[in-house]
Amino acid sequence: MNRRQLLVTTAATAFHPASRAATVWHLSTGYRADSFQGQTIAGFARAVEASTSAALRIQVHADNSSVPLAEIAAAVRSGKQQAGEVIMTGLAKEIPIAGADAVPFVVSSYEDAQRLWQSQRPLIERHFVARGLKVLFAVPWPPQNLYSMRPVRQADDLRGSKMRTYNATTVRIAQLLGAEPVDVPMSKVAQALSEGRIDTMITSAVTGVENKVWSAFKFFYEINAWFPKNITFANAAAFAALPVDQQEMVLRSAAVAEAAGWSASRAAAVDSMNELRRNGMRIEPAPSLLRPVIRRLGEKFSLEWLQDVGREANEVFIPFYARR
Ligand code: PCA
Numbered sequence: 001m002n003r004r005q006l007l008v009t010t011a012a013t014a015f016h017p018a019s020r021a022a023t024v025w026h027l028s029t030g031y032r033a034d035s036f037q038g039q040t041i042a043g044f045a046r047a048v049e050a051s052t053s054a055a056l057r058i059q060v061h062a063d064n065s066s067v068p069l070a071e072i073a074a075a076v077r078s079g080k081q082q083a084g085e086v087i088m089t090g091l092a093k094e095i096p097i098a099g100a101d102a103v104p105f106v107v108s109s110y111e112d113a114q115r116l117w118q119s120q121r122p123l124i125e126r127h128f129v130a131r132g133l134k135v136l137f138a139v140p141w142p143p144q145n146l147y148s149m150r151p152v153r154q155a156d157d158l159r160g161s162k163m164r165t166y167n168a169t170t171v172r173i174a175q176l177l178g179a180e181p182v183d184v185p186m187s188k189v190a191q192a193l194s195e196g197r198i199d200t201m202i203t204s205a206v207t208g209v210e211n212k213v214w215s216a217f218k219f220f221y222e223i224n225a226w227f228p229k230n231i232t233f234a235n236a237a238a239f240a241a242l243p244v245d246q247q248e249m250v251l252r253s254a255a256v257a258e259a260a261g262w263s264a265s266r267a268a269a270v271d272s273m274n275e276l277r278r279n280g281m282r283i284e285p286a287p288s289l290l291r292p293v294i295r296r297l298g299e300k301f302s303l304e305w306l307q308d309v310g311r312e313a314n315e316v317f318i319p320f321y322a323r324r
Pocket of ligand 1: 087141142166185186203204205206207228
């Protein structure tokens with residue numbers, strides 16, 4: 001670069017209003033950029049950039065590319081990343097009330113899921129604040145259903161199966177069913193299937209489509225068990241360091257992203273079921289012999305969960321049921 005070019009570049013950097021005060025946030029997620037969750041995050045990042053005239057830019061690192069899913073919350077807490085997205089139930093060991101999402105058969109529609117989030121959000125915010133984190137928004141996955149390689153007629157057919165799990169609550173559910181829990185992150189489901197490490201799993205239709213699971217799983221049962229949410233959050237100090245107008249734009253963009261994400265989840269729920277069907281999967285309601293048994297296991301799980309979590313569980317579930 002000659003002297004003249006250097007002067008021009010320096011002048012452009014110094015006087016361009018966007019570059020003068022540009023702050024870059026790194027946002028890590030364990031999920032894919034092209035899934036509806038990833039698109040919601042991308043929309044959020046675009047909205048922040050547009051509304052702050054690029055004074056704040058959010059660079060998204062999807063699919064565990066920067067920090068693996070299990071380490072994202074700690075990375076945001078320590079300030080290594082300014083923001084992150086994780087599945088909320090993944091935090092249940094530290095923040096038990098985050099596990100409310102995966103108590104089976106409490107939430108069976110998007111309306112229920114919305115009410116649960118309303119009741120849960122103040123508590124989640126409190127716990128996040130105590131950890132130096134700022135909640136931005138949460139978006140549910142479509143309902144969790146049962147995939148199997150072999151037909152399932154009753155709960156006993158699941159006994160001894162190698163059931164893919166993605167957090168502590170799915171592990172407990174597998175145990176209650178007498179299945180062997182096999183921990184596999186979402187991005188590794190296709191690989192685990194090809195290696196024959198799993199033969200059943202409970203997750204959304206979307207996750208089945210994204211992993212093209214139809215080559216192995218032939219049966220899909222609509223047990224509609226729970227609607228787990230992903231939560232996007234920032235390092236509270238990084239948020240507080242932003243000028244007030246930028247903080248406002250971040251929160252406004254977050255509210256818009258949350259609404260868009262819930263609609264995208266509903267649409268993805270329908271589209272992905274169709275996609276599974278188109279690829280030859282048999283989609284059936286929960287078998288009549290299985291239904292009462294998994295209901296009872298759900299009750300057992302709920303009881304254990306309420307005993308474990310204690311007072312905060314009431315703080316969430318009393319208003320949740322009262323709003324019904
Ligand atoms: N997909 C993610 C979480 C819940 C879902 O539907 C997964 O299977 O890991």
